Structures are given as structure tokens and as C-alpha cells.
Amino acid sequence: MIKRLLLGLLLFASFEAFAQNKLSENAEMSLITVAPGDELYSGFGHSALWVEDKSKGLSVVFNYGTFDFETPGFYMKFVRGKLDYMLSAGSLSYLVNSAKAEKRTVIQQKLNLSLTQKNEIYNFLLNNIKPENRFYQYDFFFDNCSTRFRDLLEDVLGNGLVWERDAEGLTFREYLDIYLANKPWQDFGIDLVLGQPTDEIADKRNEMFLPDLLMLHFDEATYNGNPIVEDKIIIYEAEEEEAKLGFQILPEYITWFLCLFGIFLSVRHHKSNLSDVWFNRLLFVISGLVGCLIFFLWFLSDHVATVNNWNIIWAFPLNVILAFILFKKPAKKWHTVFYAIFGIAQFMILGFFYTLPQAMHAAVLPIVLYFAFKSFNLLYRTKKMNV
Structure with missing residues (x-):
């Protein structure tokens, strides 16, 4: 869901720069949600996972859904659905500053996880970001920057994780229409090329392809009866812009x-x-x-x-x-x-x-x-x- 390698987001020069054997008891793990932006590539928002361990001087944000414009045959691979996306990692400050420049709200959800669970998630990401593992076949609805973290939490927490929030009952296309309401021509073009599968109703898991919906489901999710989110913080709140009134050619x-x-x-x-x-x-x-x-x-x-x-x-x-x-x-x-x-x-x-x-x-x-x-x-x- 990002146009390039997260403009302004620092990619670490080497894997060893942030690799640690284990997190300490003070480590915190948070889901970061960036609100939708004005551009089409940012119009659906973004999800990331922030790992912070102050006692070890560790602070790293993991991001799925990033890609490299320098990839040979980039546009043809993109159109054919064969473009490799990757897991990248960088600094929270760069992500937040990039969001501020685009006037996009950034929200943090601190996750209520045990140290063992945090280490399991962290070690998975460390292994997944290795050059031989970091690339994957991206799918906008079923394998993107949001669904990857949903799947990761489900794998680690198992049956103890319960998504309590009910599904909205909308189709994938109806969700796209909502997010593209102010982009009528982009909405028209996307509607033309998306087929019948887009009109299937998204269940509670599938509607988490949208970062906003992933955040809302995390708000109400429980693990063994306890809330999975222990605190929710607005890191940066963008000012709401007044709707631009005027004639628009539809x-x-x-x-x-x-x-x-x-x-x-x-x-x-x-x-x-x-x-x-x-x-x-x-x-x-x-x-x-x-x-x-x-x-x-x-x-x-x-x-x-x-x-x-x-x-x-x-x-x-x-x-x-x-x-x-x-x-x-x-x-x-x-x-x-x-x-x-x-x-x-x-x-x-x-x-x-x-x-x-x-x-x-x-x-x-x-x-x-x-x-x-x-x-x-x-x-x-x-x-x-x-x-």
C-alpha cells in the first residue's frame, strides 16, 4: 500500500544493525496505523509493527507492502501481479515525519503480549527480513501490509486470540468505493478492471485488508478473555481539512x-x-x-x-x-x-x-x-x- 520504499523511511544498511537475540522484560510491541492519504497509492492507509526495547536501545518499525521502483520490468510486473513486495524495517520517526508531511494521522496500539510471545513475533520478523526471505507475492485483498500482521498474531496466539468485532457486511468493492469517494475517476477505472470476486462479502478476517479495519478489530480483540490492546495512543493527529466544494466532472x-x-x-x-x-x-x-x-x-x-x-x-x-x-x-x-x-x-x-x-x-x-x-x-x- 505504499508507492515506494516508504518515502523518508530509513532502511537499515545491514540486518545485524538491529538484530538482537532476545527482547527484555521492558520491551513493548505496538501496531501502528497510518490514516489514508490523498494520493491513490496511500488512499487506503498503512499498517506497521513497532518494536521498542529501551533497555537495549532498540526501536524498529517493520513494514510489509513496500517495493522497489528500480526493479527490472517494474510496470509490467506490477500489471501482471508478479511484482515482488518486501518486508522492510526502519525508524518510527521517519515514518511519523513522512505521515506529517502528507497530513496523515498516526495511531499506536500497545499490544498486551507476554515476553515469550513478543520474542516469537520479533524472531519471526528478524528471520523474515533476511534477504532470502523478505520478498513475497503481494495481493491487495489477501496478502498486504495489514493482513500479514493479522496472520502473524493469529499464528503466535493461536485459538486464544478471538476477533470479537462483527464484520460490517460490505463487499470488497463497497469498501473501495468508500475510500475512493473523493477520487471518482480512479474509482471508475478500478471498478472497470476488477471482476466478480470483488463483489464477495468480506468476512471479519478479510475486511482487515484495510488498515483502519485491522485497527478496529484489534481494539475489540481478546486473548484468553483479556483485551489484546492495553493502550491506544495518537502519535500524530492531522488537522481535518474542510471539504472542497465546487463542480466536479464525474x-x-x-x-x-x-x-x-x-x-x-x-x-x-x-x-x-x-x-x-x-x-x-x-x-x-x-x-x-x-x-x-x-x-x-x-x-x-x-x-x-x-x-x-x-x-x-x-x-x-x-x-x-x-x-x-x-x-x-x-x-x-x-x-x-x-x-x-x-x-x-x-x-x-x-x-x-x-x-x-x-x-x-x-x-x-x-x-x-x-x-x-x-x-x-x-x-x-x-x-x-x-x-
């Missing part, structure tokens, strides 16, 4: 404009022979390119959440090619067959738009509406194209 404004403009062109074509071919070709090319991306993420990447994407019904990858084959005179028989099949598919999406197994973004509705209208409009017009 994706659905653009798609409704395109839909109505396309219908207008079709009506004008019927009355004055004003050609709308260029407009239809443009929409087909754009939808086809979106479809190619959906196909790539579905079949050629390791991302779990991008499979079974129903948007491929309207964002058909072959539209990129069909844009330059269709809309010609004389119309061929297969043109008619395509318009009929494509149009029926769009009408089916319209009829079940709000009951599909996958929730589609509101901006998709006018696109599907136009494609449905245009398919049957062209189906009618092909009868005259050969005249």
Missing part, C-alpha cells in the same frame, strides 16, 4: 453526454444523412481497448480480483478491429448477425444491471444503453445499406 457525466450525443447523431443521420460512423468507430475503439485490458488482467495476470469480469460483455476486445470493419456499405450478412447478438447482450445487461453478480459502475449504464440502442438502430439500417 465519469457518468461524460458517458451520459456521449450516449445522448450519439443518439442525436443517429437521429440527424436519419433526417439529414449526417454520418455518425466516426463516432461509432471511436466508441468501439475505446471500448475495445478497455476490453483488451480486462482480457489481459483476467487471463494473463496473477491478480485474483480481476477474473470473471462482466464488463467484457460491452467492452469487447475485438471491438478494436470491428470498428474498422463494421459501419460500411454494402453491409454484409455477418454484420447483421453481430448487431443482433451484441444488441441482445447489451439489453440483457440493462435489464439486470442492478442485480448482476458483479456490481458495475454507474458510468457504464449510459455506455451499455447507447450500444443497445445503436446495435438495433444499425440492424435496421443495414437493410437499407445495400439499397
Whole structure:
């Protein structure tokens, strides 16, 4: 959940710089939660684990979910879901200063653990941060900076750890919508590429993929009947910024404009022979390119959440090619067959738009509406194209 190796966070030059055999009785272990930031890469927050042992002069923050921009083929590996993320370690002051610069609140939860449990967790992290162990296959929902600490505590505490807080009952996509409420275009793009798995309801464990939810579950968690959090401290509280009021161009404004403009062109074509071919070709090319991306993420990447994407019904990858084959005179028989099949598919999406197994973004509705209208409009017009 971090764009780079935690900007401003010190990476220790050597593993031995902070490796200690055992923690002392005075050692403290805390879950650190950094609030969401304004940028997309920081928009979901961040989790870290702080180990402090003043008697040994030890203070180190462990962070999962960090990566290196210098990785060869970085962007292609990122898109394909093959980018290696790593466990890194550094100073709390650098993490806090970075959060202050981005106006993000930092909260500490001191964990009520025995010395044995603290040492087990600490030794696991020391072993995990070794060069041969520190890299892992990141997954935004199921294996990120938050879920790693959830899993670690579950492994160490076993059945004695009970997550008492009930799940919110929201899907993964609904959680993303909440966090992306002020980023409508990013929300639109993410909605387009995430498939049906994103619409599964997240249970109490799975909703901890969000640092905020992990923190809330730790607040109410117990170990053998005792609270797992013994103290909660706000290390830095960012001032709340007033919501910026003003007109914002939303994706659905653009798609409704395109839909109505396309219908207008079709009506004008019927009355004055004003050609709308260029407009239809443009929409087909754009939808086809979106479809190619959906196909790539579905079949050629390791991302779990991008499979079974129903948007491929309207964002058909072959539209990129069909844009330059269709809309010609004389119309061929297969043109008619395509318009009929494509149009029926769009009408089916319209009829079940709000009951599909996958929730589609509101901006998709006018696109599907136009494609449905245009398919049957062209189906009618092909009868005259050969005249």
C-alpha cells in the first residue's frame, strides 16, 4: 500500500544493525496505523509493527507492502501481479515525519503480549527480513501490509486470540468505493478492471485488508478473555481539512453526454444523412481497448480480483478491429448477425444491471444503453445499406 520504499523511511544498511537475540522484560510491541492519504497509492492507509526495547536501545518499525521502483520490468510486473513486495524495517520517526508531511494521522496500539510471545513475533520478523526471505507475492485483498500482521498474531496466539468485532457486511468493492469517494475517476477505472470476486462479502478476517479495519478489530480483540490492546495512543493527529466544494466532472457525466450525443447523431443521420460512423468507430475503439485490458488482467495476470469480469460483455476486445470493419456499405450478412447478438447482450445487461453478480459502475449504464440502442438502430439500417 505504499508507492515506494516508504518515502523518508530509513532502511537499515545491514540486518545485524538491529538484530538482537532476545527482547527484555521492558520491551513493548505496538501496531501502528497510518490514516489514508490523498494520493491513490496511500488512499487506503498503512499498517506497521513497532518494536521498542529501551533497555537495549532498540526501536524498529517493520513494514510489509513496500517495493522497489528500480526493479527490472517494474510496470509490467506490477500489471501482471508478479511484482515482488518486501518486508522492510526502519525508524518510527521517519515514518511519523513522512505521515506529517502528507497530513496523515498516526495511531499506536500497545499490544498486551507476554515476553515469550513478543520474542516469537520479533524472531519471526528478524528471520523474515533476511534477504532470502523478505520478498513475497503481494495481493491487495489477501496478502498486504495489514493482513500479514493479522496472520502473524493469529499464528503466535493461536485459538486464544478471538476477533470479537462483527464484520460490517460490505463487499470488497463497497469498501473501495468508500475510500475512493473523493477520487471518482480512479474509482471508475478500478471498478472497470476488477471482476466478480470483488463483489464477495468480506468476512471479519478479510475486511482487515484495510488498515483502519485491522485497527478496529484489534481494539475489540481478546486473548484468553483479556483485551489484546492495553493502550491506544495518537502519535500524530492531522488537522481535518474542510471539504472542497465546487463542480466536479464525474465519469457518468461524460458517458451520459456521449450516449445522448450519439443518439442525436443517429437521429440527424436519419433526417439529414449526417454520418455518425466516426463516432461509432471511436466508441468501439475505446471500448475495445478497455476490453483488451480486462482480457489481459483476467487471463494473463496473477491478480485474483480481476477474473470473471462482466464488463467484457460491452467492452469487447475485438471491438478494436470491428470498428474498422463494421459501419460500411454494402453491409454484409455477418454484420447483421453481430448487431443482433451484441444488441441482445447489451439489453440483457440493462435489464439486470442492478442485480448482476458483479456490481458495475454507474458510468457504464449510459455506455451499455447507447450500444443497445445503436446495435438495433444499425440492424435496421443495414437493410437499407445495400439499397
